[in-house]
Amino acid sequence: MKLTKKSGITLISASVLAGALAFFGESVVAKETAIVTTEEVKKEVKKEIKEEAAQKNELENVEIKETSGPKYIFAFVGDGMSYVQVNSAQVYNGTRDYKDEVSLTELNFTQFPITGNMYTQDATSFSPDSASTATSMLTGEKTHSGVIGLGIDKTTILETFPEMLKEDGYKIGIVSTVTLNHATPAASYAHTESRNNYYDIAIQMAYSNFDYFAGGELSEADGDGTQKNAYKVMEDKGYDIVNTKEGFNEIKNGDKVYAISPDADGAMPYSLDEKSDAITLADFVEKGIEVLDNEDKGFFMWIESGKIDWAGHANDAMANIHDTIAFDEAVEEAISFYNKHPEDTLIIVTGDHETGGMTIGQASTGYNTAFNLLDNQKVSYDKFEDIFAEFKSNNPQATFDDVLDLIKENFGLVPEENANCASDEALVLSDYEYNKLFNAFEESMKPRVAETEENDILYGGYDPLTVTLTHILNAKAGIGWTSYSHTGVPVPVYAIGNNAEIFSGSYDNTELFDKLASLYLAE
Numbered sequence: 001m002k003l004t005k006k007s008g009i010t011l012i013s014a015s016v017l018a019g020a021l022a023f024f025g026e027s028v029v030a031k032e033t034a035i036v037t038t039e040e041v042k043k044e045v046k047k048e049i050k051e052e053a054a055q056k057n058e059l060e061n062v063e064i065k066e067t068s069g070p071k072y073i074f075a076f077v078g079d080g081m082s083y084v085q086v087n088s089a090q091v092y093n094g095t096r097d098y099k100d101e102v103s104l105t106e107l108n109f110t111q112f113p114i115t116g117n118m119y120t121q122d123a124t125s126f127s128p129d130s131a132s133t134a135t136s137m138l139t140g141e142k143t144h145s146g147v148i149g150l151g152i153d154k155t156t157i158l159e160t161f162p163e164m165l166k167e168d169g170y171k172i173g174i175v176s177t178v179t180l181n182h183a184t185p186a187a188s189y190a191h192t193e194s195r196n197n198y199y200d201i202a203i204q205m206a207y208s209n210f211d212y213f214a215g216g217e218l219s220e221a222d223g224d225g226t227q228k229n230a231y232k233v234m235e236d237k238g239y240d241i242v243n244t245k246e247g248f249n250e251i252k253n254g255d256k257v258y259a260i261s262p263d264a265d266g267a268m269p270y271s272l273d274e275k276s277d278a279i280t281l282a283d284f285v286e287k288g289i290e291v292l293d294n295e296d297k298g299f300f301m302w303i304e305s306g307k308i309d310w311a312g313h314a315n316d317a318m319a320n321i322h323d324t325i326a327f328d329e330a331v332e333e334a335i336s337f338y339n340k341h342p343e344d345t346l347i348i349v350t351g352d353h354e355t356g357g358m359t360i361g362q363a364s365t366g367y368n369t370a371f372n373l374l375d376n377q378k379v380s381y382d383k384f385e386d387i388f389a390e391f392k393s394n395n396p397q398a399t400f401d402d403v404l405d406l407i408k409e410n411f412g413l414v415p416e417e418n419a420n421c422a423s424d425e426a427l428v429l430s431d432y433e434y435n436k437l438f439n440a441f442e443e444s445m446k447p448r449v450a451e452t453e454e455n456d457i458l459y460g461g462y463d464p465l466t467v468t469l470t471h472i473l474n475a476k477a478g479i480g481w482t483s484y485s486h487t488g489v490p491v492p493v494y495a496i497g498n499n500a501e502i503f504s505g506s507y508d509n510t511e512l513f514d515k516l517a518s519l520y521l522a523e
């Protein structure tokens with residue numbers, strides 16, 4: 001990044017002006033895309049976007065290199081991934097690699113040369129959701145929480161960055177560990193008032209004409225039961241639907257395909273629960289490169305790790321960290337590609353918002369952490385809920401003592417009387433923790449958890465025993481949680497490659513689109 005010699009005040013006011021313009025929807029995109037019906041009008045809109053984006057970059061005193069824009073763009077989004085999620089993965093790896101030393105083991109993407117800071121609030125909340133934030137990142141406009149690809153009036157269709165690129169001849173790949181009609185992937189191709197319109201979104205996916213979809217399944221593929229199955233609609237639109245490992249291996253360059261994880265149950269499993277021969281997020285990115293690679297225009301990939309967010313909602317640090325590490329391994333595939341095409345490739349890694357109000361350091365451990373204790377957790381909260389549900393159905397009269405083996409096996413935690421069985425003395429439950437867990441177990445054994453304010457705060461709608469187990473183990477490790485929802489913590493942006501410099505600095509999430517658009521349209 002090259003800053004001019006202008007004063008800091010000029011820089012700030014310029015940035016504020018750009019942000020204000022975006023916030024009040026003064027950009028031409030929102031006004032014009034509502035009436036986009038012909039190619040001609042679309043061209044005109046693109047020209048105006050280019051001018052606007054160029055103007056913003058000028059205002060921010062960031063110089064776009066005189067080279068053409070990147071031919072290959074990878075945009076990775078860790079859903080619910082902010083600074084703490086990233087650093088927790090690094091602390092976890094560092095604790096494992098350096099034992100008693102206090103050292104981080106850095107992820108691949110945190111070593112990128114450019115870092116930015118992105119604000120995430122949407123038009124209606126400082127604690128936004130994935131629908132509005134992904135819409136902002138891909139269209140440059142603010143909208144309501146829950147809205148996908150529509151403006152603040154919930155009517156104006158906002159053309160997305162990948163839609164623009166598709167029209168211009170680029171190949172487009174959309175990858176997610178969750179369902180492909182879930183908010184973050186959907187924001188690349190769909191326009192709908194509610195993120196919950198899953199069937200409608202799936203049909204828009206079929207009509208997107210994007211080249212490669214991969215990861216999880218579709219939610220509500222049968223619609224209301226009378227509608228045509230969405231997978232069939234995808235096939236009608238020319239997509240091969242592949243959901244076996246053999247089929248996956250046969251996918252080749254130029255295929256128009258929707259590759260589904262054979263292990264998906266809606267979403268792909270948590271990395272922590274994955275079988276050793278599973279098709280991983282990294283595999284789907286590697287395959288995406290193979291499918292989309294072309295000498296002509298190039299490609300754009302929008303890749304989401306969606307369950308970092310889900311583990312954040314459930315306050316499960318171990319699942320959170322392992323999905324962040326798997327996300328980093330997926331980024332590594334893009335880095336290998338970048339190393340072959342450094343001049344033509346841009347990689348961006350960011351989050352859409354923070355989830356869970358996660359902290360490193362919490363009340364009962366003060367200045368200490370012990371991330372090594374997390375390794376005693378063998379399965380995600382999600383899998384443990386299944387294990388515990390089976391236990392309950394087999395032992396409807398079970399007492400707390402009956403479940404202690406299951407707890408030790410999956411979380412390493414033991415009561416005081418079994419202290420000699422603990423693999424680490426830190427895993428012995430204090431009286432306070434024991435009582436908390438006992439009460440949670442009692443609540444879990446009831447046919448339904450009582451809807452009280454206290455239960456809402458203690459358990460957040462999750463199985464009381466399971467969420468209390470992750471709370472206790474996480475607290476012992478030195479990890480705190482303040483919410484079962486999203487928070488307003490800004491997110492980091494990491495960038496490497498062609499014109500990566502312009503992603504430096506602090507900016508609103510709408511400016512991610514502005515920056516991307518300025519590159520593409522600068523060609």
Ligand SMILES: [Zn+2]
Nearest residue numbers: 080309310355
């Ligand atoms: Zn979420």
